[in-house]
Amino acid sequence: MAAQCYIAISELHPNFSHPKVAGIVIGKIDVKSFPDRKNIGMDRFTFGFTIKDSPDFFINVAAWGNGGYINGLASSFSIGDCVIVENPLISTKDLEKGDKFCPTTPSHYRLLVMEAHSQVTLCSDMDTIERLLPLLHLPAKDPRDFYSLGDIVANGQQLDGSVINILAAVKLIGEPKQFTTRDGRKGQRLEVKLFDDSVSSFPLVCWDREAIQLMQTLIPRETVLFIADVKISFDSFRGGMVATVNSKSIVTVNPDTREASMLFNYAKELLASGALDEDEMSDDLSVDSITDMYTVSQLKQKAQENPEAFFGITYSFISKLDLDTSASKVIRTRCCRCKFLVTEDMQSCTNLLCPGRDQGFSATVGFDLLVDLTDHTGTLHACSLRSPVADKTLGCTTEEFTSLTDDERTAMKWKFLLERCKIHVKIFPSTKVKSGVKGVILACSLADPGEVKQHMSALLQ
Incomplete structure (x- = not known):
């Protein structure tokens, strides 16, 4: 026609x-x-x-x-x-x-x-x-008229109840939760975590089935959204701001705008640098509060069934620990502000969207290892072991490590390699790895044999 x-x-x-x-x-x-x-x-x-x-x-x-x-x-x-x-x-x-x-x-x-x-x-x-x-x-509103997540957090409760536009990238898509209201009506709720170059995690809530279906088609960490007329409110339970998609909102996926393109490139570089994974470590959860026990296969299975991050303890062997490679592969330098990998001799961050590019450059040096965890049910590859957890696990600082001889590094490696360890982990979905599952080690120590026996028998029942 x-x-x-x-x-x-x-x-x-x-x-x-x-x-x-x-x-x-x-x-x-x-x-x-x-x-x-x-x-x-x-x-x-x-x-x-x-x-x-x-x-x-x-x-x-x-x-x-x-x-x-x-x-x-x-x-x-x-x-x-x-x-x-x-x-x-x-x-x-x-x-x-x-x-x-x-x-x-x-x-x-x-x-x-x-x-x-x-x-x-x-x-x-x-x-x-x-x-x-x-x-x-093409966004439903002026593509330059939006709040950054940092603006929302900075304005705080002054924005409570207002309707604004947001440009942000998708970090994580939760599972839809079904519920029944007191008068018998069925409903659903989905929470999406957003991020940009100013805030690493910000909640977006959807109650509408149509909005939920749209969100479930998105690829986390690879999608930018322009959300026109989203409601901002203060959530007293969380003690922070939250955005809610409502009947007035229009969500534009991967908008064709300069600002969205810059944010998309930032997200891509952040993903490649591992800084998003670094951010995953900084949860306000104390290691002592983690009590759930898992075998490696149980960790993998739960991660595939549940797109949200979770925590657990596994009694596993460290089956890969490359301490005797070159120090530059064990110790890395990252920008303090945006966690991008930089080389030691750099005077500024190479990330164009680093929130502190125009300020004095500062970097942190720390262990940056990928280790494999293995038990009788399988292997979880490429788990992040980074400072300060790595310093505590290995019992040495990066300065001390660089002064060790090759033989001393090998001896340190064999102290852990193929030894049963008690490992506290955070597990979350990741498109970067083949298995789709990424692990971050929050604590690791050689396991007490009696404790291992007790917990392994409980897991096998």
């Missing part, structure tokens, strides 16, 4: 009869039902979506009807699909009523879809689809 058959969103007017609009779905909200005042005992069903047909124009569409029609229509397309809306009613927006709960659009109108006289179908015309697809990556 030729593009000229469609009316542009910018040209829509209530006087048009039988309009036909093609657009890409940039937002969608869940089906809801209300008691029908005209038919007592019956419910009316509705859901909304937002379509875009040019860089500057998009419009909200509301569909109304019985449960079968609305649920069927809602499940026939998703965010990112190109649709054709035929013969909708064009009405002027009412910002005092329903429209104040919908995304803010540049159009003066909204479209109403009714089963009796309107139709929404997936677009099958490739020319139209190719024209519309790039619009999916």
Whole structure:
């Protein structure tokens, strides 16, 4: 079908009869039902979506009807699909009523879809689809008008209750949690952890099924989001700020903007440098509070079933510990501010988005090892063992280590290699390693044989 058959969103007017609009779905909200005042005992069903047909124009569409029609229509397309809306009613927006709960659009109108006289179908015309697809990556608000996560944290409770735009990268996607309200309605909740060059972890909460489905398609650590009209509130339970996607929010995945491109490159470099893993170590969890015991295979299995990080103790052998390689592979220098790897002789950080680039450069030197943990159930490869945990485990500082002879380093290696150790670990998903599972060692010491026997027998039961 030729593009000229469609009316542009910018040209829509209530006087048009039988309009036909093609657009890409940039937002969608869940089906809801209300008691029908005209038919007592019956419910009316509705859901909304937002379509875009040019860089500057998009419009909200509301569909109304019985449960079968609305649920069927809602499940026939998703965010990112190109649709054709035929013969909708064009009405002027009412910002005092329903429209104040919908995304803010540049159009003066909204479209109403009714089963009796309107139709929404997936677009099958490739020319139209190719024209519309790039619009999916253009934010719904000015791409330079956003708060950094650092701005939100700095403003704190002053932003409580406000609706703002955020540009951030996805760090971790949690598991959806199902619940039932007191009045018997079923609901769901998903938490996503965001990061940028100013804050390493910030919570984003989704309650809407459509938003949750969108978030579950994203690749953590490789995706940047521009979220227009996200609600910011102070969470007294956490003692910090939290962002919530609501019915007004529009989430743009990997926006085609300069600012998003810089953040994407920052995330990519951060991932390559291992600094995101470094950050994973800095959780406010004391080692003493970790009590759950695991075999290596149990650690792997739980990590594959659970995308959120977790903690545990394993009684395993260290099967790889390269202490007798060159010191530069054992001891690394990192920027204090952004944790990027740097060479010792550098006078500044090479990370273009380092939050302290214009300030005095400071770096930390520490052990930076990848070790393998093995027990009777398998091997967990490439676990991070870094300072200060490594200093305590090995019983020496980096300065002392550099003055050791090759024989002394080999002797230190064999003190641990193939010895049963009690190891406290943090496990989390990682796209960097083949197994998809990454381990960070939080504490490691030679195990007491009696303790090992007691715990191993408990694990084997």
